[in-house]
Amino acid sequence: MTDHPKVKNYMTTEVDTVSPEKTVKDVIELIRGTGHDGFPVVENGKVTGYVSASGLLEKALGEKISSIMSRDVLVADMEMDMSDVARVIFRSGKSKLPVVDKSGHLRGIITNSDVIRSHIERTSPQKVWTLKKTLEAIHNIHVDVMRESVNIDELVPTQPKVYADELDGRIYELKKGLAEPIVVIRKTNKLILVDGHHRVIAAKKLGIKSMDAYVIPVSDEIHLGMERTAMSSGLHTLSDIKILDYAKHPLIEITKRLKKDDENGMTHVSQ
Template sequence: MKESHHNSYPVVDNERLVGMVTAFDIVAKDWQDEVSGIMSTKLVVANENLSINDASRVMFRKGISRMPVVDEKGVLVGIITNTDMVRSHIERSTPNKVDYFKTTMEQLYGIKTTLKRMDVPTNKLRPTQDRVYADELEGRSYELKMGLAEPAIVVKTGDRWILVDGHHRAVASKQLGCETVDSYVVDLGQDIKLGMEKTADKAGIKEFEDIKIIDDDKHPLIAITESIQDSESHGE
């Protein structure tokens, strides 16, 4: 625990989860030579097919910060933490958000569109944002590796695939060598030059290599939050 900076570990017997031992168990309980003597055996566990939302509710109601995940045979397959939950809710492409964008396109151009979720080839995506932030990019990379990333929002107009929302996810996908990006695709059914395309043209943004990765600045929302905290700490 000291070396890994983790304050709890699952205990397994032949890969099956049998308990959990924490730093509190080691410090507060009478010393035992084996963890089986101090571990907690009454655990709240999640089946690997449990939805993220349901897992969030369980952890909130039980007041726990991490929860073992087991398969149908009780074999430990992972641990889900509060951090995982927070990351899974960052930049979520909710159905309401997608439907609102779809409706906006229809009203703006007087057309009927179709919506489907699909994997879009990364090299076909045309970005419309000129910068991404390194700290947020790191978060999106983590989500992709953990299978927590939300779909991007893409408009198909003519033979072009315009990336509307999810630039950090898309850039992270490209950096990780992913050939496709999970996306909600709003298909206009015809070739319409979008306003965001024109803006990207003026900015010289045509491919992911044109996007600047800002390393020395933190994301504006993070900077604003820290400014507020600084002001409060100084009594302003």
């Protein structure tokens, strides 16, 4: 991605639409079939309106969409910066915008989830850059960073445990397409997982075989501290990672302790 990602980089190009001649009944069936709560109204390839689930309330089943659709439609241009479309979505309260070209033809749709995903992918490289600089400084080497898909079953973990509640969050993100790339160091016959243990375990639970990753290749002669720690901890495959239940999550423990203190008459002030 570029420093200024565009709408065209994140939009969904396959869009469910309706024509002005469709009826309320048709759209209700489309909502049931797709799970979406609104659709661009398209005629001759151009966006002429928008119909939402709330706009169907108390309407006759046979009423034409052309008579109830909103004609004042906010749209995004394919070349808009994602930061700009984020402002439009935030200020308008819309969850999605049709994307059009200069002639007004529908080319896709951009959602608030796409905005979040674009933000995640911009913050991830900072982690990778920090790791790259650390490796170069400690080992006096130059390393490159590549973006590719990796087989998660080949990953060697460096973290012995993950938390069940955070795992639930990562599963949700993966289902929504929001998870950021994992970070991996590659040796000749080894893929060392540096960042993304919750994401990887979540992917495994969902039956996902490969994941997007930032990969940093290093020589086998480089002795990594995290690699030695993983070996001494008996970490060889993802199955060696323990999933801790909610009661053992440190945030839950803090909450329980605060609650107990409150019951004993102590007062706490959040910083």
